[in-house]
Amino acid sequence: MKKDIFISLVFNVTRPMQTEEFLLLSDFLNARYTNSEIVICDPRRLLSRSISETLSTVPRLRYLLFSHHLADDISLAAGMENAIGDIVILADNENFSTDALERGVDICCQGSDIVCGCADVRKNTCYRIGSFIFRKIFGHIVKYEIPPNDTGFRVISRRAVNAVMEAFYFHHMLSYCLFRTGYPTNIVEYTLPAAISRQEGIIDGYMKGMNIIIYNSTRLLRAVNILALFTSFIAFLVAVYSIAIRFFSDHVVEGWTTLMLTLSIFFISLFLILTILGEYILRLVILNANAAAYHIVQERHSSVMLDMQALNVREESQGSHNNKVQTGRDR
Numbered sequence: 610m611k612k613d614i615f616i617s618l619v620f621n622v623t624r625p626m627q628t629e630e631f632l633l634l635s636d637f638l639n640a641r642y643t644n645s646e647i648v649i650c651d652p653r654r655l656l657s658r659s660i661s662e663t664l665s666t667v668p669r670l671r672y673l674l675f676s677h678h679l680a681d682d683i684s685l686a687a688g689m690e691n692a693i694g695d696i697v698i699l700a701d702n703e704n705f706s707t708d709a710l711e712r713g714v715d716i717c718c719q720g721s722d723i724v725c726g727c728a729d730v731r732k733n734t735c736y737r738i739g740s741f742i743f744r745k746i747f748g749h750i751v752k753y754e755i756p757p758n759d760t761g762f763r764v765i766s767r768r769a770v771n772a773v774m775e776a777f778y779f780h781h782m783l784s785y786c787l788f789r790t791g792y793p794t795n796i797v798e799y800t801l802p803a804a805i806s807r808q809e810g811i812i813d814g815y816m817k818g819m820n821i822i823i824y825n826s827t828r829l830l831r832a833v834n835i836l837a838l839f840t841s842f843i844a845f846l847v848a849v850y851s852i853a854i855r856f857f858s859d860h861v862v863e864g865w866t867t868l869m870l871t872l873s874i875f876f877i878s879l880f881l882i883l884t885i886l887g888e889y890i891l892r893l894v895i896l897n898a899n900a901a902a903y904h905i906v907q908e909r910h911s912s913v914m915l916d917m918q919a920l921n922v923r924e925e926s927q928g929s930h931n932n933k934v935q936t937g938r939d940r
Contacts, residue, residue, distance in 0.1 A: 617694030621701040652679035704760035709799040713764035722769040722792035726762025766934035
């Protein structure tokens with residue numbers, strides 16, 4: 610028996626796909642849910658030539674073509690904004706599994722508005738070390754609670770989607786912003802044919818970590834202010850000491866090592882402060898640029914005729930399927 614839910618599968622294309630693959634996805638959704646759609650996000654233009662055949666064969670498809678190459682989180686955020694389902698699923702070629710989809714939807718309907726997919730994730734040494742340091746030092750500051758084996762697969766209720774879209778910058782840190790909505794979260798563990806490979810280097814990991822901190826917390830800036838105040842207090846004590854030693858000792862020439870050590874501490878603190886302030890200023894410039902995160906240059910729909918016997922009319926005000934995260938008929 611089909612579950613009375615409208616499912617929107619937002620699929621980010623990271624490799625070329627055949628029409629048969631989308632047909633299998635459409636049949637899978639249609640066999641289990643009363644209403645469904647597949648929103649194809651193609652930021653790399655991998656399907657721009659073959660999509661016409663796919664749209665003429667597979668029902669319930671929507672195709673979004675962007676003006677330029679986008680990061681995966683921005684592409685998925687764009688698809689999520691254009692999805693209309695009660696439950697939205699974010700996936701791509703690397704992390705998708707029909708088993709995770711079905712189980713994730715069930716978990717979501719039981720009351721978990723955000724379901725995070727977890728599977729085998731292969732990480733290089735730099736990524737593991739950087740992730741460990743970030744979680745230990747900054748994880749408590751920004752409440753970074755995303756599991757280490759996160760695949761990026763998400764099942765999200767409509768009310769969680771509406772909540773996360775209220776944030777101005779959610780396109781850039783979608784996965785993290787979802788966990789900050791305050792709605793109940795859960796995980797679904799599943800297996801994939803091949804382990805997901807995370808090959809982010811030191812620079813990419815640094816940029817990702819700084820984005821999470823700068824976008825979502827001002828505690829680091831407050832810590833820098835405290836450090837600046839403490840350093841100023843030390844400078845004051847050194848100044849008092851230098852004046853006092855002048856009156857109580859005639860040997861003032863000595864102390865070159867102490868002077869250089871003091872100057873080193875001051876300059877390290879100064880440049881650390883300038884680094885953090887520079888990150889915040891950079892983020893303010895981006896946020897105030899008034900530029901859209903993405904531009905859709907083409908949106909196309911399936912030309913396949915749907916079931917003409919299906920009517921948009923209900924005899925009951927509530928659905929028969931138990932959905933604890935629905936936002937419509939039960940309110």
